[in-house]
Amino acid sequence: MKILVTVKEVAEVEDEFEISGGDIAEQYLEYDLNEWDDYAVEEAVQISEAEDDVEVVTATIGPERAEETIRMALAKGADRAVRVWDDDIESAGKLDVETKAELLAGVVEEEDPDLVLTGVQAGDESNGATGVTLAEKIGFEWAAVVNQLDLDIEGGVANVHRELEGGVEELTEVESPAVLTIQSGINEPRYASLRGIRQAQSKPLDVKSLDDVGLSADDLESSLAQTDMYEPESEGDATVWSGDAEETAGQLAEFLRDKGVVEG
Amino acid sequence: MSDVLAIAEHRRGELRDVSLEMVTAGRDLADQTGGDLHLAVISGDVDDYATQVNREGVDAIHTVEYGEEFNHDVYTQAIEQLYADLDPQYLLAPNSVNGMDYAPAVAEGLSLPLVTDAVDLEEDGGLTVTREQYGGKVETTIDVEEDHAAVTIRPAEWAQAEGDGDADIEAFDADIDESEIQSTVTGFEEVAGGDVDISEADFLISIGRGIDEEENITLIEALVEATDATLSSSRPIVDNGWLPANRQVGQSGKVVTPDVYIAIGISGAVQHVAGMKGADTIVAINTDPNAPIWDLADYGIEDDLFEVVPALIEEFGGDVPDV
Structure with missing residues (x-):
């Protein structure tokens, strides 16, 4: 059995930042493995540890810089990695959901996995749509926002819980092959061990071009254009207590006593 | 071709608030395109839900009777057929957990550009969607450079529509292929119980x-x-x-x-x-x-x-x- 996990390297923004050229200036960004994908990798690795003959392959769309993040997924137990990138993708700028799904579909075609795990969303763009779009493209069944997974490999069914709003979970049987988008909290992602990090250096990490995944530069064209980025105007009018911690704590304590929620 | 089609949401016998928020967002968008606002109600007690979403500003409501609860394989088929029948310009779905489970598939199936989690919509000869990125630290505007689009809207961002409507409620005869239904909902579980409320x-x-x-x-x-x-x-x-x-x-x-x-x-x-x-x-x-x-x-x-x-x-x- 083969599990493909899509892994994105996301940009995290510092508290104070500036926007230039329609995006957050590079010096305020730090790159890391997308939080939700970390849970997806862990879920796949746990399945590979519990079952015989399970191969875990990660797929990433990203520049060379992303290899550090990909190695981290390998260090946590994935067997090998595929990274899709070339000059045409580099010059295409931000890719829309449909394009990302198209590129990943090219990887699926080559890898022929039995199960695809993705994160529910990426922490930077937060589209929350790539996994389901991919499922529709490759003709897999799917389930979005999965926070419990019990795989019945022989029966060809994934028994999942989907995390709905308001503390309710939907119990669903999903026929294989399937794409499942994994919600945070489904498991406890491990830290990479030193041994894992060493081993990751020698695990295969293949780079694929557009041509390798059966696409051309024309396929990168998007009908969505980001025209502006700005900091939302603060709607806040909070009374901010000033002073050192003792003074501000004193003001808050007085407020709580006045409100009558705390006695003493 | 200038119409808006919005998909209502319900769960376990209750219409969800976002359905009425979509009436507000959809009416506002349809006013800008100069078209009608159509609502679709799929599965469950559709007549009851249709009555509840029949608020001021809704022009037509289409009901699809099939099964009780949300199933994305039913929704996907029903919406694609409704879309083909009504030929709207824009498709609106909630950016809820269930919306995230069918809207991307519908957009892909209909070859529509998809913008998710909208907090504002402007139509002036083309659609501009405002959405957040980087965990709400920034807002971005996205121009849709095509005539048609699918958009999911953020819950609790628009007010719920009020006032009784007088839309026609019509049953839509969707042809649901059962062999395409490959997910089965077997139940629900409440998870947040315990020692303290x-x-x-x-x-x-x-x-x-x-x-x-x-x-x-x-x-x-x-x-x-x-x-x-x-x-x-x-x-x-x-x-x-x-x-x-x-x-x-x-x-x-x-x-x-x-x-x-x-x-x-x-x-x-x-x-x-x-x-x-x-x-x-x-x-x-x-x-x-x-x-x-x-x-x-x-x-x-x-x-x-x-x-x-x-x-x-x-x-x-x-x-x-x-x-």
Whole structure:
């Protein structure tokens, strides 16, 4: 059995930042493995540890810089990695959901996995749509926002819980092959061990071009254009207590006593 | 071709609020395109739901009777057939957990550009969608350079439509291929039970990522004890297993409406805000002056929680633990 996990390297923004050229200036960004994908990798690795003959392959769309993040997924137990990138993708700028799904579909075609795990969303763009779009493209069944997974490999069914709003979970049987988008909290992602990090250096990490995944530069064209980025105007009018911690704590304590929620 | 088709949402016999919010968003968009607003109600007691969404501004309601609960393989087929029949310009779905489960598939199936989690829509010869990125730190505007599009709209961002409508309610005869239904919903489970019901509390002290380490929770517990408050948290604390699920405030946790809500080290992401914006007074303790929590806070302390919380415990005569 083969599990493909899509892994994105996301940009995290510092508290104070500036926007230039329609995006957050590079010096305020730090790159890391997308939080939700970390849970997806862990879920796949746990399945590979519990079952015989399970191969875990990660797929990433990203520049060379992303290899550090990909190695981290390998260090946590994935067997090998595929990274899709070339000059045409580099010059295409931000890719829309449909394009990302198209590129990943090219990887699926080559890898022929039995199960695809993705994160529910990426922490930077937060589209929350790539996994389901991919499922529709490759003709897999799917389930979005999965926070419990019990795989019945022989029966060809994934028994999942989907995390709905308001503390309710939907119990669903999903026929294989399937794409499942994994919600945070489904498991406890491990830290990479030193041994894992060493081993990751020698695990295969293949780079694929557009041509390798059966696409051309024309396929990168998007009908969505980001025209502006700005900091939302603060709607806040909070009374901010000033002073050192003792003074501000004193003001808050007085407020709580006045409100009558705390006695003493 | 200038019409808007919006998909209502229901769960376990109840219409969800976002359906009425979509009537508002959809009417506003249809006014800008000069078209009609169509609503679709799929599965369950469709006549009851149709009556409930029949608010002022709705031009037509289409019902698809098939099964009881949401199933994305049914929704996908029904919406694609309705779309082909009605030929609307824009398709609206909620950016709910179920919306995320079918809207991308429908957009892909119909070859429509998809923009998710919209907080504003403008139509002036082309659609411009406003949405957030980087956890709400920035807003972006996205121009759709095609005539048609699918958009999912953020819950609780538009007001619920009011006023009785006089739309025609028509049954739509969708041809659902059962062999395409490859997911089966077998039940539901309530997860947030347990020893305490935070939605009943008058005074909540809530912690988020800013707490850094599990051990530091003892500090907040000391404050909770000294003030006789109830402890709650944002999602990451529960995801980490540091507090049980019944303590979680937010979209996937509990909705709380206490007299006072103190948010300690909580940035105020939209999913959290959905659960606590109804609090009477909101107090923020946070080092980040740009955190979205300040948009909601009535009072606040812009300082390190590890300085402020011990001082506060001492104010109320409690013991400050070593952390």
